[in-house]
Amino acid sequence: MAEITKEEIRQPENLIYKKTDLLTDKALSYCPGCGHGTAHRIVMEVLEEMGIQDKTIGIAPVGCSVLAYEFMNIDMQQAAHGRAPAVATAVKRLNPDKFVFTYQGDGDLAAIGTAETIHACNRGENIVIIFVNNGIYGMTGGQMAPTTLPGMKSSTSPYGRDVHTMGNPLKITELIAQLPGTIYVTRQAVHTPANVRKTKKAVRKAFENQKLKKGLSFVEIVSNCNSGWKMTPRQANEWMVEHMFPFYPLGDIKVND
Amino acid sequence: MAKVKGDIVIDIEKCKGCEVCIPACPNDVIALSKNVNGKGYNYAETINDECIGCANCAIVCPDGVITVYRKKVE
Numbered sequence: 001m002a003e004i005t006k007e008e009i010r011q012p013e014n015l016i017y018k019k020t021d022l023l024t025d026k027a028l029s030y031c032p033g034c035g036h037g038t039a040h041r042i043v044m045e046v047l048e049e050m051g052i053q054d055k056t057i058g059i060a061p062v063g064c065s066v067l068a069y070e071f072m073n074i075d076m077q078q079a080a081h082g083r084a085p086a087v088a089t090a091v092k093r094l095n096p097d098k099f100v101f102t103y104q105g106d107g108d109l110a111a112i113g114t115a116e117t118i119h120a121c122n123r124g125e126n127i128v129i130i131f132v133n134n135g136i137y138g139m140t141g142g143q144m145a146p147t148t149l150p151g152m153k154s155s156t157s158p159y160g161r162d163v164h165t166m167g168n169p170l171k172i173t174e175l176i177a178q179l180p181g182t183i184y185v186t187r188q189a190v191h192t193p194a195n196v197r198k199t200k201k202a203v204r205k206a207f208e209n210q211k212l213k214k215g216l217s218f219v220e221i222v223s224n225c226n227s228g229w230k231m232t233p234r235q236a237n238e239w240m241v242e243h244m245f246p247f248y249p250l251g252d253i254k255v256n257d
Numbered sequence: 258m259a260k261v262k263g264d265i266v267i268d269i270e271k272c273k274g275c276e277v278c279i280p281a282c283p284n285d286v287i288a289l290s291k292n293v294n295g296k297g298y299n300y301a302e303t304i305n306d307e308c309i310g311c312a313n314c315a316i317v318c319p320d321g322v323i324t325v326y327r328k329k330v331e
Binding site: 004006008009010011014015016017018019020023027028030031032033034035036037038041190191192193196197226232233234237 | 262263264266271273274275276277279280281298310312313315316317318319320321322323324325326327328330
């Protein structure tokens with residue numbers, strides 16, 4: 001067998017994978033190893049595959065991903081804290097032929113925006129909600145969020161979350177799966193190649209549902225926050241598998257076809 | 258027998274050295290460099306020629322810095 005050089009392999013016809021052009025060339029503002037970057041890329045790849053990038057409007061939240069409009073090379077609107085589903089409702093109702101999605105973290109969606117989220121889901125607005133859950137307020141310094149696990153340390157629960165004084169973690173995804181307006185509710189992760197592929201399928205299905213005007217699709221992505229959890233990215237991923245997944249099990253929660 | 262050879266190109270200036278790609282690689286092709294890039298991160302680099310172009314590293318890379326090529330060798 002003849003030897004082959006790297007230059008012969010690195011030809012445009014052999015290209016298998018490169019970063020999608022729907023992400024801008026700006027360096028992502030996220031910490032090393034943060035799942036937000038992968039989640040951004042999955043959404044943009046799905047839009048590119050479906051060919052709907054010119055008729056999609058994204059709603060950015062407040063939180064780590066507040067600058068999502070800097071990285072996603074599509075039409076974006078940034079909403080007030082927690083109000084992304086309300087803004088998305090208005091955008092979708094005024095532009096029914098556009099694809100509308102919100103991209104939110106757990107502090108935005110499950111704390112400040114609980115009412116907006118639940119009512120948008122209950123009304124069955126024809127939008128997609130991408131929910132990145134890392135169990136902590138990452139951007140503001142690792143404070144306790146509604147999704148913080150029992151016993152989990154954060155900067156406002158330095159001895160671990162005590163459920164008697166600080167309440168129980170909120171499984172918002174299971175909560176909204178009960179509502180008749182939602183059509184597809186799923187929970188995925190992005191820490192391994194297999195999970196990234198599954199998440200991409202889920203996001204694709206969510207946008208296909210919107211195309212068929214079926215109702216609201218909700219994709220939760222369980223992610224890490226290595227800075228907030230005070231771990232290295234690899235430790236954070238292992239910790240997530242060990243502690244987050246038993247409480248937030250992956251898989252489809254509701255599929256209405 | 259046809260064999261598949263692959264290669265990856267890492268944009269070292271954008272790499273943040275998170276190491277998420279390292280456990281994703283089935284052939285242990287990637288390791289962190291001892292050198293640092295302009296931001297001060299130890300960047301990922303290839304350490305052998307065993308790459309099969311599976312693109313696992315590229316799809317888990319949070320910053321999308323890896324480009325993957327694959328060629329069938331007769």
